[in-house]
Amino acid sequence: MNTNSSSESNRKKNKDESQTFQFGPWSIRSWKSHILESEGVQREKFQQDLNLPQIPEMVFAENILRIHHESGCGIEFNALDALRLVDAFNDPIKVAASEEWQTARSNCQHIKNVVAPFDWTFTTDYKGTIFEEQPGILRVCPTTQRIDIEKLKQKEIIHFYEDVLLFEDELSDNGTSILNVKMRVMPTSFFILLRLFVRVDQVLIRMNETRFYHEAGTNFILREFTSREESTKNIPESLHTDPNAVGEHLKVKKEIFEKLEFVCT
Numbered sequence: 348m349n350t351n352s353s354s355e356s357n358r359k360k361n362k363d364e365s366q367t368f369q370f371g372p373w374s375i376r377s378w379k380s381h382i383l384e385s386e387g388v389q390r391e392k393f394q395q396d397l398n399l400p401q402i403p404e405m406v407f408a409e410n411i412l413r414i415h416h417e418s419g420c421g422i423e424f425n426a427l428d429a430l431r432l433v434d435a436f437n438d439p440i441k442v443a444a445s446e447e448w449q450t451a452r453s454n455c456q457h458i459k460n461v462v463a464p465f466d467w468t469f470t471t472d473y474k475g476t477i478f479e480e481q482p483g484i485l486r487v488c489p490t491t492q493r494i495d496i497e498k499l500k501q502k503e504i505i506h507f508y509e510d511v512l513l514f515e516d517e518l519s520d521n522g523t524s525i526l527n528v529k530m531r532v533m534p535t536s537f538f539i540l541l542r543l544f545v546r547v548d549q550v551l552i553r554m555n556e557t558r559f560y561h562e563a564g565t566n567f568i569l570r571e572f573t574s575r576e577e578s579t580k581n582i583p584e585s586l587h588t589d590p591n592a593v594g595e596h597l598k599v600k601k602e603i604f605e606k607l608e609f610v611c612t
Contacts, residue, residue, distance in 0.1 A: 363409075368507040370532050371563050372417040377509045377530075380409035396427060398435035403469050403516035403524065406430075412511045412528050412539075418609050419480035422559070422568075424528045424541060426513040429473035434466040440547060468545045469516060469524045474557045474572050474603075475541060483610060487570075490606035494560040494569050499538055507532035522546040523588075536562045544590040551578050552587065554594055559607075567608040574601040 364379040383389055383406040393402055406426050415421040479485050508531045515525040528541045539559035546552050553576040561568040575597030579587060586593040 366507075366509060368532060370507070370537060373421075373537070373561075374415045374417075375507060375530070375532065375537075376411075376413050376415075377511055378409055378411045379511060380407065382406065383408040393427060393430075397430055397433075399430065399433060400435075400465055401467075402430060403514040405515040407512055407514060410511050410513055412509060412530060414530075414537075414539075416609055418484055420478065420485040420609060422475045422477055422607075424475050424511065424513065426526070428476045429471045429513055429526055430469065432471040432473050433469050436465060438464040439466055439470070440468060440550065468518065468522075468547060468553070469514065469526075470545055470553060470555070471526065471543060472555055472572070472574065472601075473526070473541070473543075474570065475559070477607070486608045486610050487605055488608070490569065490604055492569055492606060493604065494558055494571055499560070503533040505531050505533060507537075518547065522548045522550075535564075536560065542590065546579075546587060548587075549579055551576060552582060552593055552597060554590065554597060556594075567606050570603075570605045570607055572601070572603040572605075573599060576600050 363381075364377075366375075366377045368375045383393065383402075389408045393406070393408065408426055411423060411425050413421065413423040477485060477487070508529075510529045511527060513526045513528065515523070517523055522545070524543070524545045526541075526543045528539065530537065530539045537560075539557075541557040541559075543553075543555040545554070553574070555572070555574045557573075558571045559568050575594060577597040582593060582596045586596060
C-alpha cells in the first residue's frame with residue numbers, strides 16, 4: 348500500500364510540465380499533461396464540441412504549444428481544434444482504397460464497433476489556431492515565397508526545443524494515427540513542424556505536414572501545408588513506421604503556401 352501511495356503521489360507531481368522562452372517580440376510557451384480521462388469536465392467538452400462517434404485512444408487535451416507576438420497575435424496548437432477538422436460523417440478510406448479495404452480490413456473490429464461512418468483515421472488538415480487580440484493584426488495571404496529548407500539543414504545553436512504530442516491512436520492494431528508539433532528556436536529564426544502521420548496497414552500511408560518559418564527582424568511567418576499519400580504496396584516495408592524517411596515516397600495531393608503577416612508591429 349505504501350508503494351502505491353508513493354507512485355500516485357509522484358504521478359500527480361509530475362503530470363504537468365511547462366516551458367517558456369522569449370525570442371525577441373515572441374513569447375513561446377508549451378504545456379504538457381496527462382491523457383484525457385474517461386470521465387470529467389474535459390471529456391464532456393470534447394464530446395459536446397465534436398461530432399465524432401469516438402475520439403483517439405490517447406488525446407492530450409492539455410498539451411499546447413503557443414507562440415504570442417507582442418503585437419497581440421499568434422498561433423496555438425491544441426488537440427481539440429485539430430479534431431474539429433476530422434470528417435465526422437464519411438469514411439474516406441473506403442473510397443480511396445476500396446479494393447484493399449475489402450481484403451485487408453474486412454475483420455477490423457475497430458470499424459465494426461462504430462455505429463456511424465466517420466474518418467476513423469482521424470485525418471485532419473489542421474494548420475494551427477490563429478488568434479488576435481484585435482481584428483486585423485494578422486493578415487494571411489497566398490505567397491510565392493518558400494521556406495529555405497537547405498538553410499534549415501545547416502547546423503546552428505538551438506536555444507529552445509519542444510516536441511508536443513496532441514493525439515495518438517493505434518487504429519485497433521491496424522496501424523497508427525499520430526499528431527504532434529515540434530519547435531526549435533535558433534539565434535536568428537524559429538521553425539515549427541506540425542505533422543499528422545497516418546498508417547493503415549496493407550492499405551496506405553498519409554502525411555499532412557505544416558511548416559512555419561520566421562526570421563528575426565521580419566514581420567511575417569511563412570506557412571507551408573503539404574498533404575501526401577501513397578499505397579503501402581508501393582513503399583518499402585522498412586519505411587512504413589518511419590515518418591522522417593517515408594515522406595519522399597508519398598505522392599503530393601495538396602499544397603498551400605501562405606504568408607502570415609503582422610500588420611501592426
